[in-house]
Amino acid sequence: MKKYVLILLAIMLSPKPANAQNAESQTKEVPLKIAVIGLTHTHVHWIFDSEKRGGFEIVAIVEPNRDLARRYAEQHGYSMNLVYPDSQSMLKAVTPEAVTAFGTIYEHLEVVETFAPLGIHVMVEKPLAVSMEHAQRMAELARTHGIYLLTNYETTWYPSNHLAYRKVVQEGTIGDIRKVVIRDGHRGPKKIGINAEFLDWLTDPMQNGGGALTDFGCYGANLLTWLHQGRRPVSVTALTQQLQAENNPKVEDEAIILVEYPNAVGIIQGSWNWPIGRKDMEIYGLTGAVFADNRNSLRIRMAEGYDGFKEEAFELEERPAPINDPFTYFAGVIRGTIPVAPADLSALENNLVVVEILDAARESASSGQRIYLNQEK
Structure with missing residues (x-):
């Protein structure tokens, strides 16, 4: 019995394999790549302010209203080169790990329909959906494709x-x-x-x-x-x-x-x-x-x-961070630390x-x- 206990202790105390160490390092050092889908919900200012604290990187913005996108670019300092008129044109240039939806609540379903089949995680601004019909379809897509579908509330x-x-x-x-x-x-x-x-x-x-x-x-x-x-x-x-x-x-x-x-x-x-x-x-x-x-x-x-x-x-x-902010929380969930x-x-x-x-x-x-x-x- 003592032999098996010693073996177990040796396994527990042995160095982690390189791939596990790399995974931990990636969790801590590599920012989550997020695309922002829509700018018409003004809670979107939250994610631009939050990005400055680290943990994730905004790699693309989808917004057909160029005037609105330009106003926010002047306010938050992002490049208009990040802005695409629709999700399909964005996906041809960028592959985010996750997206955050800041358009209308009705559009939440379309966001999930677009990104869930690609294995891209989704966070929507509250509430989840305009109706149970939309919500159930979104849940079905999330579960089928194995993505996180989270909802953010202040x-x-x-x-x-x-x-x-x-x-x-x-x-x-x-x-x-x-x-x-x-x-x-x-x-x-x-x-x-x-x-x-x-x-x-x-x-x-x-x-x-x-x-x-x-x-x-x-x-x-x-x-x-x-x-x-x-x-x-x-x-x-x-x-x-x-x-x-x-x-x-x-x-x-x-x-x-x-x-x-x-x-x-x-x-x-x-x-x-x-x-x-x-x-x-x-x-x-x-x-x-x-x-x-x-x-x-x-x-x-x-x-x-x-x-x-x-x-x-x-x-x-x-x-304490990262559980004080929706987007660093989102990153932690996807990385498996939360x-x-x-x-x-x-x-x-x-x-x-x-x-x-x-x-x-x-x-x-x-x-x-x-x-x-x-x-x-």
Whole structure:
């Protein structure tokens, strides 16, 4: 027996083969080659700013609007030689390892249809798709061709949300979840002055999949699915309104979504009518509550008596690299240094549930009925 233990120790302590060492070196030293598909979603500024920190390299940009591409080139300092009018012309010149989609939500399907068969990984800006029909086709392509298909949300990188998850889900600090209230939004796209290229499709029901319900309801659906460890809800009920018809004539700008779980309820308030922009979350358990007030601030209140409580407040530092940024995270996932669990905020499985919730919310708002989800899936 001692002989076999010694052999095992020798194997464990022996130098790694050259190819393994090279793989580790490549993970650390060779930037991931990323192509940016579309510039009309202004969250695209994020990837240009992030590139300066290393870990990946933008090797191509696909954008047919040359004026828009030139404006951003002047702002971010990239060469117009990187810009191609369409994906096919780009692929003749460059072979990226991954692409990020910053066009309309409707175009996400086309991006996956183009790049998944080539084995090129895809990250889309939230939400995953305009409908379950699109989402299921995208998932099928991703699984068939063995690529990662991730979805990026701003709130994925909030230290407050991750501390909330640890305290509530992993440590059980406030007992079982009974209610989650998530509020996201701002004064509205036109009022905050987004550019014409973004405004044109963000307020279009086909290109965006809706208005505030899609734009900000997706954040709450994503966080709820994460907090419930990937479980699908029992039912969805929604109320939508159009309070700024002059600014958003084609879509709703107010959405309240009630998401029912067997032992809890989620309340998602996605709005283009908040006077002050916000992305915050409240989690209520059996013995206390957690308030993720913003990106870096979190409070925990433990119940005392009828209406008393003991509060602990946290001001949080940013998360460490590479898990503080969507694109270095994407690179780490592809290189195999960061695992992705199905319930994770960026994961395909989580975001299929998100789109299912949004689809049910649209149906509920339209019909005035509570929509029950098929629990056989």
